[in-house]
Amino acid sequence: MKNNRKFLMVMLTIVFVILAACGNSSEESNAKSNNTSPDSSSAQNANGSASTKSSNDTDKNNTENAPEDTDDTQINNQEDNSNNDGESLKSSRSDSEMTEGKKEGYLKKLNEMEESDKNAEAKTTTSDMEEQEAERYKNWDKALNEIYGVLKEQLRKEQIDQLREEQRNWVKHRDEAAKEASLKYEGGSTESLEYVATQASLTKERCYELVANYMK
Structure with a gap:
């Protein structure tokens, strides 16, 4: 215990x-x-x-x-x-x-185009002459459009609006004058030739006019 x-x-x-x-x-x-x-x-x-x-x-x-x-x-x-x-x-x-040199440049270009037309080979058949005049018209119309584009950049809006209206009237005058000139040979083989030749000549004159009167 x-x-x-x-x-x-x-x-x-x-x-x-x-x-x-x-x-x-x-x-x-x-x-x-x-x-x-x-x-x-x-x-x-x-x-x-x-x-x-x-x-x-x-x-x-x-x-x-x-x-x-x-x-x-x-x-x-x-x-x-x-x-x-x-x-x-x-x-x-x-x-x-x-821009200041464009006017002289385009006048020179137009003179060269005109000189080229004068020195072009003379065609003998009506179809060849008509083709030649159609090409001449095409070249002058191209130059006219180019000149018009330059003027749209140079001129003020109101001047462009006025020029556009003049151009519409001129196109109408060109076609009417070409038609009237061709009617002298209505029905003849040279009717269409006279029409396109007149268009070409008037377009050339318009190119000179635009450059001389509007281009700076």
Whole structure:
């Protein structure tokens, strides 16, 4: 009996020792955790402060540099606009100089076309002559359309409107004059030849008239 009580006391003592050891271990763990948290919090605060400081420094730098960058941009834009204006004026002068030479150039071209007609080989048959006159009319009509296109770029809108009306009246006059000239040979083999030959001659005259009176 006495031995049993002694054994029981030993067991209780062991249990108390184990419980005490567990309690101390738990307290040490909590203490360590508490000690770690302030350090971590301090590190976060330090990082946060550093980040805020960095952000403030960046904003400060941007604020200090902003006026200078803006001024540079405005100056560059002004220089670009100045260069563009210079290029526009240069282009305008070039166009003006080119336009001033167009009248002489077209007169020379028309003279060369007329000289070519005079030096063309004379055809002997009516069909060949009619074909030749048709080709001559085609060339002069092409030149007329080209001249009219140049005038549309040179003249003001009201002048173009007036010229367009004159051109409509001229086309009507050309065809009526060609018809009247061909009636002299009505029923003959040269009727159609006279018609296209008159169209060619009148178109040539109109080319000279437009260049002399309207082209600059």
